[in-house]
Amino acid sequence: MSWQADKKMDIVIGHMLRTGVTIAAVVVLTGWMLMVTRVTGPAPGYHHFHGVPAPVLKIAPVLDGVRQLQSASIIQLGILLLVLTPIFRVVFCVFGFAAQRDPLYVTVSAVVLTILVYSLVRG
Amino acid sequence: MGMMAFTGWILVTSVVAGLLGALTGLGGGVVIVPVLVLIFHVDMHYAIGASLISVIATSSGAAAAYVRDGYSNVRIGIFLEVATTLGALLGAYLTAKIATPAIGITFGLVLLYSAWSSFNRPPEELNVEHDSLASKLKLFGDYPVGNKRQEYTARRVPLGFGLMFSAGTLSGLLGIGSGAVKVLAMDRAMSLPFKVSTTTSNFMIGVTAAASAGLYLARGYVTPGLAAPVMLGVLIGSLIGSRTLVKINNRSLRLVFVLVIAVLGVEMIYSGATGRF
Numbered sequence: 001m002s003w004q005a006d007k008k009m010d011i012v013i014g015h016m017l018r019t020g021v022t023i024a025a026v027v028v029l030t031g032w033m034l035m036v037t038r039v040t041g042p043a044p045g046y047h048h049f050h051g052v053p054a055p056v057l058k059i060a061p062v063l064d065g066v067r068q069l070q071s072a073s074i075i076q077l078g079i080l081l082l083v084l085t086p087i088f089r090v091v092f093c094v095f096g097f098a099a100q101r102d103p104l105y106v107t108v109s110a111v112v113l114t115i116l117v118y119s120l121v122r123g
Numbered sequence: 124m125g126m127m128a129f130t131g132w133i134l135v136t137s138v139v140a141g142l143l144g145a146l147t148g149l150g151g152g153v154v155i156v157p158v159l160v161l162i163f164h165v166d167m168h169y170a171i172g173a174s175l176i177s178v179i180a181t182s183s184g185a186a187a188a189y190v191r192d193g194y195s196n197v198r199i200g201i202f203l204e205v206a207t208t209l210g211a212l213l214g215a216y217l218t219a220k221i222a223t224p225a226i227g228i229t230f231g232l233v234l235l236y237s238a239w240s241s242f243n244r245p246p247e248e249l250n251v252e253h254d255s256l257a258s259k260l261k262l263f264g265d266y267p268v269g270n271k272r273q274e275y276t277a278r279r280v281p282l283g284f285g286l287m288f289s290a291g292t293l294s295g296l297l298g299i300g301s302g303a304v305k306v307l308a309m310d311r312a313m314s315l316p317f318k319v320s321t322t323t324s325n326f327m328i329g330v331t332a333a334a335s336a337g338l339y340l341a342r343g344y345v346t347p348g349l350a351a352p353v354m355l356g357v358l359i360g361s362l363i364g365s366r367t368l369v370k371i372n373n374r375s376l377r378l379v380f381v382l383v384i385a386v387l388g389v390e391m392i393y394s395g396a397t398g399r400f
Contacts, residue, residue, distance in 0.1 A: 036130055050343070085183045108205060
């Protein structure tokens with residue numbers, strides 16, 4: 001029955017999401033610890049909006065920063081991993097419904113995936 | 124305040140916000156944004172950016188616990204995500220266009236509505252009748268009641284879909300999960316059983332927030348030094364909260380939480396109206 005297939009899919013997705021969040025949280029925590037221990041002087045406070053000097057979405061500069069152990073880049077990498085977890089969930093739905101031979105829901109999942117990818121790439 | 128002290132306070136506050144969000148069922152986002160803005164005087168855009176990231180973490184982190192019981196419905200979830208993600212794109216776009224005081228006032232109104240709705244749960248109105256659109260879209264299912272499985276079918280699909288679009292817009296505009304509007308759409312409009320709508324909407328919140336994340340990241344709303352303690356704190360708080368949820372079902376305690384949220388709502392509207400953002 002499709003209900004059981006759905007539930008099985010749900011459980012796999014649930015574990016996948018939790019693993020993704022755990023990895024992302026560990027990466028963010030690492031970057032944050034580095035940031036807190038390195039910065040001296042008053043905190044930025046974030047009272048006024050400046051935007052981020054280097055756009056987070058450009059993956060190359062983030063990875064460069066991670067290689068140089070820059071704390072902000074490590075946090076940004078963790079955040080990117082986190083944003084990818086729900087997107088993976090939708091990718092998994094596309095394949096799950098394909099395995100159940102449900103063209104309607106393959107299409108619905110693909111539409112959601114397209115919106116997510118459009119948002120991330122187009123920014 | 125030094126970096127260590129500032130970031131430490133943000134972490135502690137975020138844990139409390141996550142706890143409060145889980146205990147009231149409203150999510151950490153609606154609590155952390157007003158606290159960051161009103162108490163720490165953080166810029167609104169940085170606050171909603173950090174909150175959005177914490178919303179994704181909470182939703183994905185709790186997913187494994189929610190699916191075990193077999194209440195969530197993947198098809199209803201992914202179908203309504205078409206509406207919420209499109210709404211989120213619109214909301215995230217509007218965040219840059221709308222003046223900050225107006226965002227503050229909107230936030231305050233959502234807080235007041237959330238506080239009110241968490242005390243006025245819609246009466247359970249289970250639908251088993253045939254609905255042709257819901258059948259075509261396979262928006263039905265069953266969930267465990269004792270040893271048996273109770274069947275249900277969605278109703279008023281177009282209305283639910285439209286309300287979910289609004290929920291997505293609010294999520295993208297304010298960096299929150301907008302659980303209260305989702306309850307309105309799924310419980311009230313579509314007559315889905317409470318447990319089905321709550322667990323399904325938890326799944327949807329992360330996907331909806333991910334749709335706004337692209338725009339938020341590109342515009343620089345997500346600043347690492349603030350997003351890190353907020354994300355970690357809210358995640359810890361909500362995990363503790365969802366575990367103690369069963370133990371604390373005291374109505375008077377709940378009233379206190381909801382009053383806190385209502386006060387934050389009034390304060391956001393007042394600050395917005397007097398141009399203090």
